[in-house]
Amino acid sequence: MKIGFGCDHTAVELKLALMEHLREQGHECVDYGTKEAGVRMDYPVVGKRVAEAVAGGEVEKGVLVCGTGVGISLSANKVPGIRAAVCSEPYTACMTVRHNNANILAMGARVVGTELAKMIADAFFQAEYEGGRHEVRVKMLADIEQEYCMGARGPLN
C-alpha cells in the first residue's frame, strides 16, 4: 500500500521509525514532512497536506504524528473524505478501520512509545473495512461534510 506520512516538530523520530517499520513490510512510504525536529512546524500545515494527499488519491492511507495525535488529526478531519482516528492502542486502530473505514491513523509521540506505535500501525494496516451495516454510518459522516463543508472549492473526492 502507498502510505503518506506527516508529523510536526515533536514527532520526527517516531514518524521515521514508523516509515522504516512499514517499509520493511513492503509498503511504499511517502514523507510529507516535517523533516526537521529542531524547527517548529505547526501541525495543521502537515495534517492538511497529508489529508489532501489521501483525499486526492495520491496515497491510499496516511499516518500523522504530533505530540498527542489530536491536533494533527483534527486538522486532517477538516478535509472532506478524511476519517482520521487517534489511537493509543491496537484495538482501536483495528476497529476504526473495520467499522469507520478510517483512512488516516494518528498517534501522539508524547503518548505512545516506538514499539507500541509500531503495534498500533500493524493493527491499523492489517485490518480491513467490513462495510455492510457500517456503510450507512460512514455515509452519514459524508452527509455531514456535504451539509457543512461545501466551500468555494468543493469536496476533494
Ligand code: RB5
Ligand atoms: C506541540 O507542542 C503540540 O501542541 C502538538 O504536537 C500536538 O500535541 C497538538 O495537538
